[in-house]
Each structure stands twice: as C-alpha cells, then as structure tokens.
Amino acid sequence: MQTERPKRTTIKDVAKEANVSVATISYVLNGKESISEETKERVRAAIQKLNYVPDLSARGLSAKSSKLIGVVIPQTEPGSHLMLTNPFYSEIVSSIEYSARINGYHLLISGTDADADYLKLAMERKLDGIVIIGMYPDEFYNELKKTRIPIVLVDSYCLDHYFHSVQINDRYGAYIATKHLLENGHREIALICGVQKEGGVIRKRYEGYADALKEFGVPVRKDHVFEGVVDFDSGLALAQRVVKSGVPFTAAFATADILAIGAMKAFRSLGWAIPDRISIVGFDDLSISRYMDPALTTVHQDIHRKGTSAMEMILRSIQYPEEGKQELTLPVTLVERESVRRM
Amino acid sequence: MQTERPKRTTIKDVAKEANVSVATISYVLNGKESISEETKERVRAAIQKLNYVPDLSARGLSAKSSKLIGVVIPQTEPGSHLMLTNPFYSEIVSSIEYSARINGYHLLISGTDADADYLKLAMERKLDGIVIIGMYPDEFYNELKKTRIPIVLVDSYCLDHYFHSVQINDRYGAYIATKHLLENGHREIALICGVQKEGGVIRKRYEGYADALKEFGVPVRKDHVFEGVVDFDSGLALAQRVVKSGVPFTAAFATADILAIGAMKAFRSLGWAIPDRISIVGFDDLSISRYMDPALTTVHQDIHRKGTSAMEMILRSIQYPEEGKQELTLPVTLVERESVRRM
C-alpha cells in the first residue's frame, strides 16, 4: 500500500531554481546580510515554490547544533519506567516545551532508568541543552558535566558551579505550611514525604517543617515522619501508617500534593474526616488540587515560571557560553483552602 | 567558565584504533554478519576504549532514519499553548515513550498551534513515525499523508485507509455509562462534553449516550447536552450551567474524567451533593479518579495499552511498509465507585 517516499527537496534544488549557489541559499536561510535584497527575494520565492524544508540532521552534522533540548524526569515508581506519572512533571514539561518551541527548539523527553544511558543519549543526539528535574546520584552529574552541554538543574541543591539552577524556597515553603498548621492549634503533625536525600528538595522541606516545630517549641520526632516514594498510592499507604501509628495526630503536612491526595483517600476511608479529624496541607499546588474535596490547602509554586525560566537559562547559556552560573529562586506562597481546620 | 567542548570521537578514530576501515566499524555496529568474530571483538574493544558513541544526525543523513517518533497532542485550552494539561495525555505519552525507548527510538513531543507547522517539523526532523492523538482538520491529515511517514491515529475516527488506528469502543463505553445511570433509576441525565466534531470520539460518546436513553424510552434532548472545551475549568463552568438550567437533573455523564472532576466541584459548591443530589459518571479512568471524594465511577480504558499499541503499529509499519492498515479497538469497562446513587 505504501507508495514510494517522495524524494526530498534539497538546498541544491533550490539553488538551481534560483540560479545561485547552495552557499547563497544557506546564507539567506541563516540571515547573513551580505546578500542583495533582490537575490534574497529570488531565493525565498524558490523555497516557497519548491516547498523546501531544511534537513536538520544535515544541519546538525555541519553546524554543531541539533536544536534539541533534553529533559530528564525522575522515574517516580522505580518499577514502572513511566515518566509523567506525577502531574507536576507534566505541568513543568509543558512549560519547558512551550518555551523551547517558540525559540526554535524541540524537546526530547525520555525516562531514564540507567543513568549512564542518558549520557549516551546526550552525545548521540548532540543535545544543545539539558533540563534535569529532581535529584540523581553524583555520578550522573559528573558524567553529564563532561559533555560541556549547558545544563540547568530544577529542584536540586547540587552545589556544583557548572550547573545553572532554578529552584524554589523549599525550606521556607515547608515552614509556612507547618506554621499554618501550628497557628491553627495543631501540635501532633505528621510529615508525609518522599525519601530524603542530601541535597534534595525533600530534605529541605523536612528542615522547614522542623524549623516551624522548633519555633513553636514542639519537639521534632522521628516517628512523626513517614517516608515513601512520591505517588498517589504511596501517599495512601503512608497515611494508613499514620493512622495505625497510634500517635494522636491532628494534622499532616505532605511534601507533595500527590502524596496529600493519596493520603486524603486513606484518611477518609479509615474514618478520619478531613479536616475535622485531621487537617492536611500539601506542596506544589497542582492544578488538580483545588478540585479536591475538601480543596487542598497547599504551598503554591509557579510551575510554569519554573519551566520557562529553566529554558531561558539554557538559551542564554547557549548564546553566551562564557557567562557563569545562572541561579534563580522563585517564591512560594501558602494558599489556604479547605483542608485545614482550626483546633 | 565554559571550557572547550571535547571533540567528538568519530568512527574514524575507532577505525584507526582497531586497525580496520571505517566501513568495517559501521558494519559491526549494524550487525552485518560477514565480519570475523575476531575483528568484531577488536572493534568492540576499540569502541569501549575510546568511549565511542555514534552521531545520530550523521547516521540520519546517510541512512534515512532519525529514530525519532513524533507525538501530536491537542491543545486543550486554545489560548494556552501548553500540551500536557490533561492527565490523559500525560499517561498515554508516558506509555508511548516507554515503548519507543525500549525499541531504540526517542520521542519528540511538541504542542502544535499552527497545523502546517507540524508538517514542517516532520520533514525537517525526518520523523520515522507519528502518533496523532485526537482530532484535527482534514487538511492536517492530508498534508501529513503526503510525507508517507507511518502514522497512527489515536482516538480519531478518520476513515482514510492510509492511517493506522487505535481506538476504544467509545460509543459502547458511553452507552454502558449512561445505562448504568438509567438502571439506577435516573431519567434526567445531563451530558457534559467537549465540542462534538464529525469523526471525533466525543460525537461517538454522544451517540452511546443517546443509544442508552432511547433503549430506556427516554427522549434525547438538545438542552440536556452541555458542550465546552475539555479541562477542569470547563467542567466546572459546564456544571454550573447544568445547575442553573432549571432542568431537574439527577445525574450527569461527563465524556472525560477531567470534565467530571471539574463538574464535581461546581456541583458541590452549589449545594448539589454527590451522589445524593446528583450522580455522576466519567470517562477515561484517570489515575486520579479513584482518589476523588466520592471516588469517581467511570468508564475504564487501558491507556497504557493504547500507547504501547500505537507504538507497536509504528514499528511494524516501519519494518513491513508494504503491509496495509493496522487497526485495533480496545475494550472498555465500567468501573463502579461511589459517585452514582440508586434512586
């Protein structure tokens, strides 16, 4: 059924049509000014007429750029190999993609199991930039660093001077979330979180949680923190453990909205009404969160801006490679909805 | 700060190291058998030693394949330009990506505003295949068809023989959803849906809705259907209109879970308890849906399988270009949860 693939119109065809050399075509395509307006016009007409579209792999071979930006997303559930399992990632990827697209780049998204594989991908695709979301083993960064590709780290407290970074004030966010609970009279506050790693956002959020507790003279207790992976199911399982722990919790702070959402279901089905029996505050302010019942009180971060900023850093770094590290910390705010009750 | 980019190890370097010609390297890389085991070994060692990674743009230039699969996702909110605004898309993209990755392909995802742009993208990137999710203007298909690239349509009832397709039984799904409501005694059932287009899934779902009503002798009424875009906010707005319509609805069928979720919030805040005052059933069975309160009764579809099947069709079509149209319709089932009440 498949008929022959139409042979590609190349720059040569255009050159013939416009009666100039291929170099000239290339120059008008790339906006070199030493071409007469008249010739430019003739070339543009030929391009139009022949429906010419440049071959980016040829361009990539010759010039060095692929116009491809890589995005690395953590595999939330270790087994699953699926990438966009957390709406947070979908939202930020959308923003990065948009920002890339309007600047003439495309996004290559790829889940990564073996970290070494990503280095290979970066090399074989000649990525022009990489946005890395989340935290990875040191080795991963070191490998990638060797490529000298502009890289921006999102949500990672990696200190390495090589990488640009955009982050939010995680510690402060967790602090205001917990403080909000404390101010509403809660004293037994569970922390539902992902696994804490040195240099990761979850650790920072833990610290913010601890900060607030200390400020109110509440001891920080190991058995008040419940750690798991970051997805709906895990939130549910963690909340079950919260209930079964026997500790008379009246509130929980979840370090991610999807944990909070999972937790809400568990609390509910175990008879802990929200917010009457247990108050809960999340982190991220996913678009789904205000649609929950009760609507989730959470720490808002500007995910869209996070994504576009990351992309802008890449672009700047491509344009001015000699410039140093770019760094941006975005503000967070508490958005009070319905999942917290005054004691 | 940026030091010099390390120069790339090429096939030539490997050839020199292994003391063979570049062709030989290429052959062992591509699994040609007429190479002695001994030479193969020597080449592999050289590759290892030099850390050689093939340049895919060079390969793409020479051989014709880019090992890139394009995915087209509808822009749900016309203004926003963001892609993954609906969790359904994130879920299916994840599955496509996974399937692509384990088969040596990568995904190029891109939101598309101007449809003509996508043709350009397909040409300039030499896409090896395209997965198109949702429905687009006829012109879009016709343009893409000319490229002779293997294309699979997901969720589109385009009849064109050229395109492969994977879909679900939309009409039947809507039918069982509506029937479920009818069997529970509901007679005034609102339809909350996206805009219906000929050949789109929403139209099919409308038909299934109508089928069930007719079967139960309930007249299908124009003022029972509420059309808008497909996102949370729209679901909310549509539900407000449902309430304000004055019709004594006791149930609503939403053609997408995200519409249902948006609607639930509106119903709730207008004092229509779910399911006591109004029952609701959705469509898609997003992973979030069982976490809602009440958990959303909905039509389940196997999103993961939809994605992997689409990718498999592409792969098959690449391998056997002469084979005809592939078509797959996946089953749907009703999953009863808590959002429907017996009258």
Next chain:
DNA sequence: ATATGAAGATTAACCGTTTAAGTGAATACG
C-alpha cells in the same frame, strides 16, 4: 593446475548542510 566461490575486508561515493577562503566587479581613497 585452473576455474569457482565464499569470506572478510576495503574503497569511495553519497546523504544535505555550513562556512572559510576565494573571486571578480564596483566603489572609495589619496
């Protein structure tokens, strides 16, 4: 002893761009 063929490698053309270097004509300068 010679023709035949297969195995294992090499040669070189080609894929579609970019870009440094070169060219010829027109213009500017002292």
Next chain:
DNA sequence: CGTATTCACTTAAACGGTTAATCTTCATAT
C-alpha cells in the same frame, strides 16, 4: 589614475556516518 576596500557571490572542504561495488585471499571443485 592606481590601489584598497567593500560587496555579492561562488568554490570546495568539511561534518560523521552508510553502503554498493570492488578487491584479496584462500579453500574447494573440476
């Protein structure tokens, strides 16, 4: 008026692979 300089292009060499065609060797058949 002779020489520099600028302008508007062209030439041709990369870029890093693939692959059809060719070439050696060496074993086997006749």
